[in-house]
Amino acid sequence: MNRVAELKQQLKPGKVYRRENLTRYSNAVDRHLAQLVDDGTLEKVASGLYYFPKRSVFGAVPPEDEVLVRSFLKDDHFLLTSPNSYNALRVGTTQLYNKRVVYNHKRHGEVDLNGKKFFFHKTPYFPKKATLEFLLVDLVNHLDTLAEDREMVLNNALAKGKTMDYNKLKYAVRKYGHSKTKKLLQPVLQQMNPKQYAN
Incomplete structure (x- = not known):
């Protein structure tokens, strides 16, 4: 399993993550986060904040306020x-x-x-x-x-x-x-x- 996949395994749908909380799961967190944003796994919601969307039959569910x-x-x-x-x-x-x-x-x-x-x-x-x-x-x-x-x-x-x-x-x-x-x-x-x- 590659490092991006390892990082992805730590994520739970519907949660918002701070970059600083994900550094323990990655040796190149910015590069890996960029890859996960590019492939649609994560959404960048603000500087240093990332959302792993829940999925419904209508598509991605936005994070609660x-x-x-x-x-x-x-x-x-x-x-x-x-x-x-x-x-x-x-x-x-x-x-x-x-x-x-x-x-x-x-x-x-x-x-x-x-x-x-x-x-x-x-x-x-x-x-x-x-x-x-x-x-x-x-x-x-x-x-x-x-x-x-x-x-x-x-x-x-x-x-x-x-x-x-x-x-x-x-x-x-x-x-x-x-x-x-x-x-x-x-x-x-x-x-x-x-x-x-x-x-």
Whole structure:
């Protein structure tokens, strides 16, 4: 068995590999990776990142966004979301955005992974899961980036906030809200629970 075949034996369909993790299986990893890309075994999804596609009756299955981000960051500490997630709030956001946002502790900036654009935001605080309270705060944080009628969306968001769990919303505002967002949502919290908010 030649060295390329040996390297290929280590690969599992559906996984994304970093070049550095494959050096132990090859004495000429760049040449061997180039051969595997040329023969269609691997797809290069970013600098130093390679995908071994799963196959279905329809052809190669693209890697999941979370798999790409996890391999790129080399850890699980991130939250992958999108402005499309705001639609769950039912506050008037109806546009479909081809945008992926990654809250994380390591990287900041726009990165192309497998032909998709990911916007990495380095921040100390983000939840493990995008709750409705987090999404509301995140929407107000990024209101200026929305394509919809922003005044209408904001008014709807403030009204939606009043229907949420007070403690969960208060925590999300304090933990994730920008200063402008905190000012906008403070009256909502005060109205929901004036006594507790005053303490």
